[in-house]
Amino acid sequence: MLLIMLSAIAYAFLLEYLAVTHNPPAYRYNQFVIKLPGPVPLGICLSWGTIFYSVIHIGKLLSIPLYLRPLLSALLATGIDFVLDPIAVALGFWTWEIPVQWFGIPWSNYAGWFIVIMSFSYTHLKGYQRFPPNCKGFWGDFLVAFLAIIPSFFFYLIAMQSYLWLAGSQWIPEELLVVVIFGVALILLFRYLPQFRRNHSIDGVILAVPLTLYTWSVVELFISGFYAKYPVLVIVLPSLALLGIIGFTWPYLDKLLPKITAAIRDEKKEQKA
Numbered sequence: 313m314l315l316i317m318l319s320a321i322a323y324a325f326l327l328e329y330l331a332v333t334h335n336p337p338a339y340r341y342n343q344f345v346i347k348l349p350g351p352v353p354l355g356i357c358l359s360w361g362t363i364f365y366s367v368i369h370i371g372k373l374l375s376i377p378l379y380l381r382p383l384l385s386a387l388l389a390t391g392i393d394f395v396l397d398p399i400a401v402a403l404g405f406w407t408w409e410i411p412v413q414w415f416g417i418p419w420s421n422y423a424g425w426f427i428v429i430m431s432f433s434y435t436h437l438k439g440y441q442r443f444p445p446n447c448k449g450f451w452g453d454f455l456v457a458f459l460a461i462i463p464s465f466f467f468y469l470i471a472m473q474s475y476l477w478l479a480g481s482q483w484i485p486e487e488l489l490v491v492v493i494f495g496v497a498l499i500l501l502f503r504y505l506p507q508f509r510r511n512h513s514i515d516g517v518i519l520a521v522p523l524t525l526y527t528w529s530v531v532e533l534f535i536s537g538f539y540a541k542y543p544v545l546v547i548v549l550p551s552l553a554l555l556g557i558i559g560f561t562w563p564y565l566d567k568l569l570p571k572i573t574a575a576i577r578d579e580k581k582e583q584k585a
Contacts, residue, residue, distance in 0.1 A: 315457035324360030373563035386430035391556040435460035
């Protein structure tokens with residue numbers, strides 16, 4: 313799993329480098345301490361890696377059909393982006409140079425995130441299905457993890473160009489196109505919802521990533537005063553964060569719910585006393 317995270321960090325740098333060095337660039341980064349060539353902030357690449365690691369792990373725990381895991385990974389990762397990006401842009405971490413829609417973010421950003429995570433997840437799953445971990449030693453695992461970048465990148469280019477072509481046509485509004493993409497993914501996953509496993513032991517490391525990002529985003533929404541510009545975010549962002557947290561904690565629900573229930577019961581007893 314560490315190699316998967318490292319390959320995701322490398323893939324993130326590749327995509328971010330191409331985005332910020334494109335003429336004209338889609339966006340530019342502002343206030344980051346450590347920057348790689350591009351300039352691409354090191355923190356952005358590390359964030360990509362940890363998010364990808366988390367969503368891949370959640371899909372494995374839920375034991376859903378292999379073909380659905382990339383969709384789940386893409387939804388979980390993009391869900392974080394829907395909450396995080398408006399706050400990051402409001403705080404000046406980066407600036408978009410193209411027209412924006414979702415509270416300062418273009419719809420194409422979310423479509424791109426979905427395509428990247430879905431394709432990268434799929435190539436990793438197929439690679440490790442063909443060559444299970446440790447069957448070829450360290451270098452075999454290394455090649456599976458990093459060679460997944462190549463087909464993922466070409467799929468991303470084709471799928472993203474198709475999306476941009478559709479979004480730029482008069483056939484379907486871009487907002488509706490985004491709804492269709494995420495709606496179809498959700499419908500396919502909800503069909504298997506009763507079969508999702510929920511009895512795993514709680515993994516604090518995996519949950520730390522989404523919980524930290526969601527909590528930071530919601531807290532900054534109020535501290536920064538960004539909610540005053542878009543009052544509807546007071547409802548939208550916490551609601552999306554809650555849905556995302558439910559998605560990430562689903563594999564642990566059978567262990568979490570009794571603890572939460574017991575804590576509430578103990579608190580009520582203390583209040584009565």
